[in-house]
Amino acid sequence: MPANKKYLTKSPIVRLLKIAAGFFGGYAVSVSFHLLLARFFNxxxxxxxxxxxxxxxxxxxxxxxxxxDSAWKIWLIYALLTFVFCIPFFN
Structure with a gap:
């Protein structure tokens, strides 16, 4: 049974932005989070x-x-999380 068209992403640019946000932004958030943990723990x-x-x-x-829902919103959230996790290193 094929997917319902109303749930699929219309634009290939938005699809690319979501994939890039998940790949690069997710990596940046996960690495910065573990760097933050390393700052406070062994x-x-x-x-x-x-x-x-x-x-x-x-x-x-x-x-x-x-x-x-929005590729720009997820980029903003991941950028803010990365920035917040890197704040202790700006001192």
């Missing part, structure tokens, strides 16, 4: 945990970006 322990949890977090963020 970096060696966070590094061992990040091997697995970074990939899982990135995959979840990728899926959330693809399910989002």
């Amino acid at each position: 970096p060696g322990d966070v590094l061992i945990t990040a091997y697995f949890s970074c990939i899982v977090l990135w995959a979840v963020l990728l899926l959330l970006a693809l399910l989002a």
Whole structure:
């Protein structure tokens, strides 16, 4: 049974922006989050945990970006999260 056309993305540009936001923005958020954890906890322990949890977090963020209504909104959210997680490094 084919997908309902009203739920599909109309523009290929929007589809590309969502994929790019999920891929690059999700990666930036997951890495900056683990860097923030390494700032407050033992970096060696966070590094061992990040091997697995970074990939899982990135995959979840990728899926959330693809399910989002607006590509620009998800880019803004991921940019703000990355900035917030990097604030302790600006001192």
